[in-house]
Amino acid sequence: MDDRSPITTRADFDAVVVGAGFAGMFMLHRLRQQGLKVRVFERGSGVGGTWFWNRYPGARCDTESMEYSYQFDDALQQEWNWPERYSAQPEILKYANHVADRYQLRPDLQFNTQVLSATYDDARHLWTIATNDGKAVSARYFIMATGTLSVANKPKFAGLDSFKGRVFYTSDWPHDGVDFSGRRVALIGTGSSGIQSTPHIAEQAARLTVFQRTPNFSVPARNRPLTDDERNATKARYGELRNFTYQQPFATQFHLNDVSALSVSAEERRRVYEERWNGLGGLHFMAAFNDLMFNGEANKTVAEFIVDKIHAIVKDPKKAEILAPRNGVVGCKRLCSDTGYFETFNRDNVDLVDVSRSPIEEVTETGIRVDGIDYPVDDIVFATGFDAMTGALLGVDIRGRNGLSLREKWAAGPRTYLGLQTVGFPNLFMVTGPGSPSVLSNMMVSIDQHVNLISDTIRYLDSREVLAMEPEQAAEDGWVSHVNEVADLTVYPTCNSWYLGSNVPGKTRVFMPYVGFNTYVARCKDVVANGYQGFRLERRDAATA
Numbered sequence: 001m002d003d004r005s006p007i008t009t010r011a012d013f014d015a016v017v018v019g020a021g022f023a024g025m026f027m028l029h030r031l032r033q034q035g036l037k038v039r040v041f042e043r044g045s046g047v048g049g050t051w052f053w054n055r056y057p058g059a060r061c062d063t064e065s066m067e068y069s070y071q072f073d074d075a076l077q078q079e080w081n082w083p084e085r086y087s088a089q090p091e092i093l094k095y096a097n098h099v100a101d102r103y104q105l106r107p108d109l110q111f112n113t114q115v116l117s118a119t120y121d122d123a124r125h126l127w128t129i130a131t132n133d134g135k136a137v138s139a140r141y142f143i144m145a146t147g148t149l150s151v152a153n154k155p156k157f158a159g160l161d162s163f164k165g166r167v168f169y170t171s172d173w174p175h176d177g178v179d180f181s182g183r184r185v186a187l188i189g190t191g192s193s194g195i196q197s198t199p200h201i202a203e204q205a206a207r208l209t210v211f212q213r214t215p216n217f218s219v220p221a222r223n224r225p226l227t228d229d230e231r232n233a234t235k236a237r238y239g240e241l242r243n244f245t246y247q248q249p250f251a252t253q254f255h256l257n258d259v260s261a262l263s264v265s266a267e268e269r270r271r272v273y274e275e276r277w278n279g280l281g282g283l284h285f286m287a288a289f290n291d292l293m294f295n296g297e298a299n300k301t302v303a304e305f306i307v308d309k310i311h312a313i314v315k316d317p318k319k320a321e322i323l324a325p326r327n328g329v330v331g332c333k334r335l336c337s338d339t340g341y342f343e344t345f346n347r348d349n350v351d352l353v354d355v356s357r358s359p360i361e362e363v364t365e366t367g368i369r370v371d372g373i374d375y376p377v378d379d380i381v382f383a384t385g386f387d388a389m390t391g392a393l394l395g396v397d398i399r400g401r402n403g404l405s406l407r408e409k410w411a412a413g414p415r416t417y418l419g420l421q422t423v424g425f426p427n428l429f430m431v432t433g434p435g436s437p438s439v440l441s442n443m444m445v446s447i448d449q450h451v452n453l454i455s456d457t458i459r460y461l462d463s464r465e466v467l468a469m470e471p472e473q474a475a476e477d478g479w480v481s482h483v484n485e486v487a488d489l490t491v492y493p494t495c496n497s498w499y500l501g502s503n504v505p506g507k508t509r510v511f512m513p514y515v516g517f518n519t520y521v522a523r524c525k526d527v528v529a530n531g532y533q534g535f536r537l538e539r540r541d542a543a544t545a
C-alpha cells in the first residue's frame with residue numbers, strides 16, 4: 001500500500017497538472033494539502049499563465065482586482081494590496097509570483113516543459129504523460145489547467161514570411177518590452193488586446209495604422225488608483241462579498257439595475273447609460289438594465305448609446321463610421337473596456353483601415369496590402385485573438401479508453417459533462433473547461449469553484465477506492481443540450497465570436513461556455529449531494545472481481 005493514498009499505485013504521481021496559471025497553482029496547493037504527490041508542467045518559464053504571456057503595452061484585467069484574486073486563504077487576501085481598481089499585467093504577474101513563493105509551490109512546478117501527449121491505460125487506470133524533454137511520467141489523475149485563452153490565433157497571411165520588419169503577437173509579447181519610437185506600426189485586430197494596446201503604441205510610434213475587420217463595442221474602464229479606505233472597506237467584508245459573488249450569474253459584483261431597459265422612457269434609459277458611462281464604467285455597463293443580454297430590443301438601446309458616444313468622441317466622421325458597430329449586439333462579442341481608445345483616433349499619427357469588405361490581401365516585404373493599396377510599415381502587431389476554450393486542450397494529444405482521441409471526439413465541438421469531464425477519458429479533469437461558466441464569469445471565482453470541486457472529488461474517489469470516474473453518456477449529452485438551450489435564451493449566439501469558435505478558420509461553430517455561474521454552482525452541489533449523479537464510478541472491487 002502506498003502511503004500517499006489509500007489506493008495501491010505504482011504511479012510516479014497521484015496527479016499531473018498542466019499549466020501554472022492561477023488554476024494550476026491553486027490545484028497544486030489544494031492537492032498537496034490533501035497529501036497527494038503532484039507535478040505541474042508549464043511551457044512558460046514562470047507562473048501566471050495568461051498574465052505571463054500577454055505583456056503587451058496596456059494589458060490590464062477587465063475585472064476589478066479586489067475580486068480578481070484568490071479567496072482560499074483570508075490571510076492572503078488581507079495582506080495583498082491592489083494598487084488600482086483594474087490591475088495592469090505586471091501587478092497581476094507579481095501577485096502570481098507572490099502566491100507561488102508564499103505557498104512554496106515552486107518545487108512541484110516544472111517550467112519550460114510542454115506536455116505533448118497523455119494516454120490512458122485502461123488496465124492499470126493510469127495516465128502516461130509525455131513531455132517535450134523526451135520524458136514520460138505516470139499519474140492517476142490528469143488535470144488540464146491550461147486556461148481558456150492560451151493558444152493564439154495566428155492568421156496565415158500570404159507573404160508574411162517575406163516581411164522585413166519586426167512581427168509581434170500580443171499573446172506572446174517580448175519580456176523586455178518593445179520600443180516603437182520612430183517606427184511605423186501596423187496593428188491587426190480590435191478585440192480587447194488591440195483596444196488596450198492602441199493608445200500606448202500610438203503614443204510612442206511615429207505612425208500607427210489599425211486594421212479593423214469588425215468594429216467593436218468598448219466602454220471606458222474608469223480605472224483609477226484604489227485608496228486605503230476602499231481597500232480596507234472591502235477587506236473588512238471580504239467573506240461576505242465573496243459569498244455574494246458566488247451567488248451571481250457572472251460571479252462578480254455587477255451592481256445590477258434590476259429593471260428592463262424597455263420598461264423605462266428613452267430619457268431615463270439615456271440617463272442610466274450616461275451615469276454608467278461616466279461613473280462605474282467597464283463591464284458594469286452591461287448591468288445597466290437586467291435584460292441587455294437577453295432581449296435583442298433592449299440590447300439595441302445600449303448599442304445606439306455607444307454608437308452615439310463613438311461619434312461624439314471621434315472627430316473624423318469617416319473614422320467614426322468605421323469604428324462604430326452598426327447593427328452590432330453589445331456583449332455578443334465580449335464587451336471591451338478601455339482607457340482612451342476611441343480618443344486615440346483623433347491623433348494625427350493614427351490611421352484606420354477597414355478590412356471588413358476587402359480582407360488583408362498580403363503582407364509584402366515592406367508592409368501590408370489591402371485592396372491593391374500598400375501600407376508601408378516597419379512593425380506588425382498581431383492582436384488577433386485565441387483558439388479559445390479548446391485550443392490548449394486539443395493542443396495535447398489526449399488518448400482515453402481504447403486509444404480514443406480527444407481531437408477526434410471533439411471534431412464537431414467540445415462535449416463535456418459540467419465542463420469537468422468527458423466520456424471515454426476517465427480521471428481526466430478540466431479546470432474551467434468548455435461547458436462550464438469559465439469566460440462568462442470572473443475567472444478567479446470559477447477557478448476557485450472548479451479546483452475545490454475537483455480536489456473534493458479526488459478525495460471522495462480515493463476514500464471510496466474508486467479507480468476511475470467519467471461521465472455517463474446520457475449525462476454528457478443532456479449537459480451539452482442544456483448549455484445550448486441556456487445560450488439560446490441570450491444574445492450570445494447572434495454574432496460571430498470566440499465564444500462560438502467562429503474566429504478561427506475551420507473551427508466548428510458551437511457555443512462553448514455555460515451562461516449562469518450561480519445556477520451552475522447549484523447544479524454541481526446537487527450532483528455531488530446525489531453521489532456524483534451522472535458520473536460512472538468504477539470501484540476497485542468491481543474492477544478486480
Ligand code: NA7
Pocket residue numbers: 149155188189190191192193194195211212213214334355360383384385386498503
Ligand atoms: P479577440 O477579442 O478575439 O480579438 C481578435 C481581433 O482580431 C478581432 O478584432 C478579430 O476580428 C481580429 N482578427 C482575427 N483574425 C483576423 C484576420 N485574419 N484579419 C483581420 N482581423 C482579424 O482577441 P483579444 O486578444 O483581443 O481578446 C480576447 C479576450 O482576452 C477578450 O475577449 C478578453 O476576455 C480578454 P473579428 O472580430 O474576428 O472580425
